Amino acid sequence: MGTPLNVLEHVMVPEHHIMSEEEIKQLFSTYKITTEQLPKMYHDDPTAKMIKAKSGDIIRIIRISQTAGRAESYRHVIKRSKK
Amino acid sequence: MEAAMEEQINAATLPEKTKEQMRKYLSGKSVTQEDFEQILTAVLREYRNTRVEACEAVGVVAAQSIGEPGTQMTMRTFHYAGVAEINVTLGLPRLIEIMDARKEPSTPTMTIYLQPEWARDRDKAREVSWQIEAAPLHEFGDITIDMEKMQVAVQLNVAVCEKRKIPPVAIMDLAPRKIRERRHFRDFDSDFDEEKAFILFIPKNRESYQNLFQLAEHVRNVIVQGIDDIERVVVRKEGEEYILYTEGSNLKDAFEVQGVDTSRTRSNNISEIAEVLGIEAARNAIIQEALSTLGEQGILVDVRHIMLVADMMCMDGEVKQIGRHGIAGEKESVLSRAAFEVTVNHLLDAAVANEVDELNGVTENIIVGQPIQLGTGDVKLIAKPIM
Numbered sequence: 001m002g003t004p005l006n007v008l009e010h011v012m013v014p015e016h017h018i019m020s021e022e023e024i025k026q027l028f029s030t031y032k033i034t035t036e037q038l039p040k041m042y043h044d045d046p047t048a049k050m051i052k053a054k055s056g057d058i059i060r061i062i063r064i065s066q067t068a069g070r071a072e073s074y075r076h077v078i079k080r081s082k083k
Numbered sequence: 084m085e086a087a088m089e090e091q092i093n094a095a096t097l098p099e100k101t102k103e104q105m106r107k108y109l110s111g112k113s114v115t116q117e118d119f120e121q122i123l124t125a126v127l128r129e130y131r132n133t134r135v136e137a138c139e140a141v142g143v144v145a146a147q148s149i150g151e152p153g154t155q156m157t158m159r160t161f162h163y164a165g166v167a168e169i170n171v172t173l174g175l176p177r178l179i180e181i182m183d184a185r186k187e188p189s190t191p192t193m194t195i196y197l198q199p200e201w202a203r204d205r206d207k208a209r210e211v212s213w214q215i216e217a218a219p220l221h222e223f224g225d226i227t228i229d230m231e232k233m234q235v236a237v238q239l240n241v242a243v244c245e246k247r248k249i250p251p252v253a254i255m256d257l258a259p260r261k262i263r264e265r266r267h268f269r270d271f272d273s274d275f276d277e278e279k280a281f282i283l284f285i286p287k288n289r290e291s292y293q294n295l296f297q298l299a300e301h302v303r304n305v306i307v308q309g310i311d312d313i314e315r316v317v318v319r320k321e322g323e324e325y326i327l328y329t330e331g332s333n334l335k336d337a338f339e340v341q342g343v344d345t346s347r348t349r350s351n352n353i354s355e356i357a358e359v360l361g362i363e364a365a366r367n368a369i370i371q372e373a374l375s376t377l378g379e380q381g382i383l384v385d386v387r388h389i390m391l392v393a394d395m396m397c398m399d400g401e402v403k404q405i406g407r408h409g410i411a412g413e414k415e416s417v418l419s420r421a422a423f424e425v426t427v428n429h430l431l432d433a434a435v436a437n438e439v440d441e442l443n444g445v446t447e448n449i450i451v452g453q454p455i456q457l458g459t460g461d462v463k464l465i466a467k468p469i470m
């Protein structure tokens with residue numbers, strides 16, 4: 001067996017953090033947005049599983065951007081719709 | 084530069100990269116506080132000027148910026164991308180593949196990086212490659228069809244097994260099981276002699292020659308070592324370390340192999356990346372793949388446009404294609420969807436479902452001849468009554 005896979009350590013995976021209630025409030029008021037306007041992420045996404053995010057959580061993603069150097073993005077965790 | 088200035092840079096509302104450039108430029112230089120303030124204001128002003136204006140149609144700009152150079156691309160480029168005769172689809176076909184979010188690219192490949200202990204030594208790297216490359220049974224010994232006794236006999240070559248680091252017992256156990264499970268052929272019994280490294284396959288129907296030959300074919304081609312989807316592995320030295328390039332892709336299984344660096348190994352199959360590493364990794368993969376495909380052809384497109392496309396594709400938690408089965412097909416407005424592709428179907432379905440078009444978007448407002456909500460058209464005057 002190789003090293004146990006930790007997807008968060010892969011170079012292509014940026015940092016993921018679950019946001020606290022306060023941070024979410026702050027985020028929504030600075031950008032004047034609602035949860036529905038955020039990009040989404042499925043609850044069974046490998047990264048979501050790794051940081052133990054539940055559906056309804058909001059994840060802060062710290063990307064290494066080619067233009068800005070460091071860029072923050074947010075995703076709302078949702079349940080994958082069954083087909 | 085003084086500490087106070089450093090703090091001022093940190094506090095400024097500038098992108099990290101710009102701050103970094105400022106620090107680098109100013110470090111070791113003696114600037115007065117007055118000069119520094121001037122520099123900072125100038126940088127801030129410049130930054131504000133280069134930002135995208137509110138209500139700017141960035142999507143249209145991105146579409147044109149990718150579309151125009153795209154017309155310059157060679158229609159059919161199948162060439163060996165320099166990497167030890169592994170064929171990779173490049174150019175326009177590849178770009179279309181990325182944008183269409185195909186489940187499987189036409190030439191899936193992986194770039195497997197190795198952990199330090201394996202990466203330095205060619206023999207060690209080769210060892211890892213054997214665990215990955217799919218090897219059929221006939222590579223491990225002689226297969227004979229015994230017509231008289233109606234059976235297939237395999238004499239394993241112990242030397243080959245040793246060289247490939249797989250015990251003969253493992254093959255003896257694996258081969259019959261894999262024929263049943265992977266190749267779905269079950270009409271046979273098997274027996275093996277551990278000491279002589281000998282396996283015997285006996286078909287259940289001992290009357291038919293056709294059956295015997297069919298069995299022999301399965302025995303010959305059953306994969307007993309490596310990952311089934313990976314047809315070929317090429318070991319190459321790049322700089323100080325050995326890297327494996329594969330034909331065929333299976334990230335999940337490759338990560339399980341001992342010696343594989345699970346933090347750098349990548350695939351060109353974007354939907355596979357989304358599945359194994361998550362949606363953010365898929366976004367990065369789209370950006371990198373699209374950029375390198377374009378760059379390979381000598382076409383320089385700003386990353387911002389590609390980032391926008393990648394963001395759109397990954398917005399809903401899974402990789403969606405640009406086009407009628409993805410982004411364009413899921414637009415709110417009926418008229419906007421009808422304007423894109425399969426017009427009649429959309430109008431018909433909308434009529435049946437009694438859909439209402441709110442006329443919020445750009446396309447639908449152009450169709451009905453109203454001002455669009457872009458640029459100055461998006462600004463509304465709001466009066467604040469004095470209480």
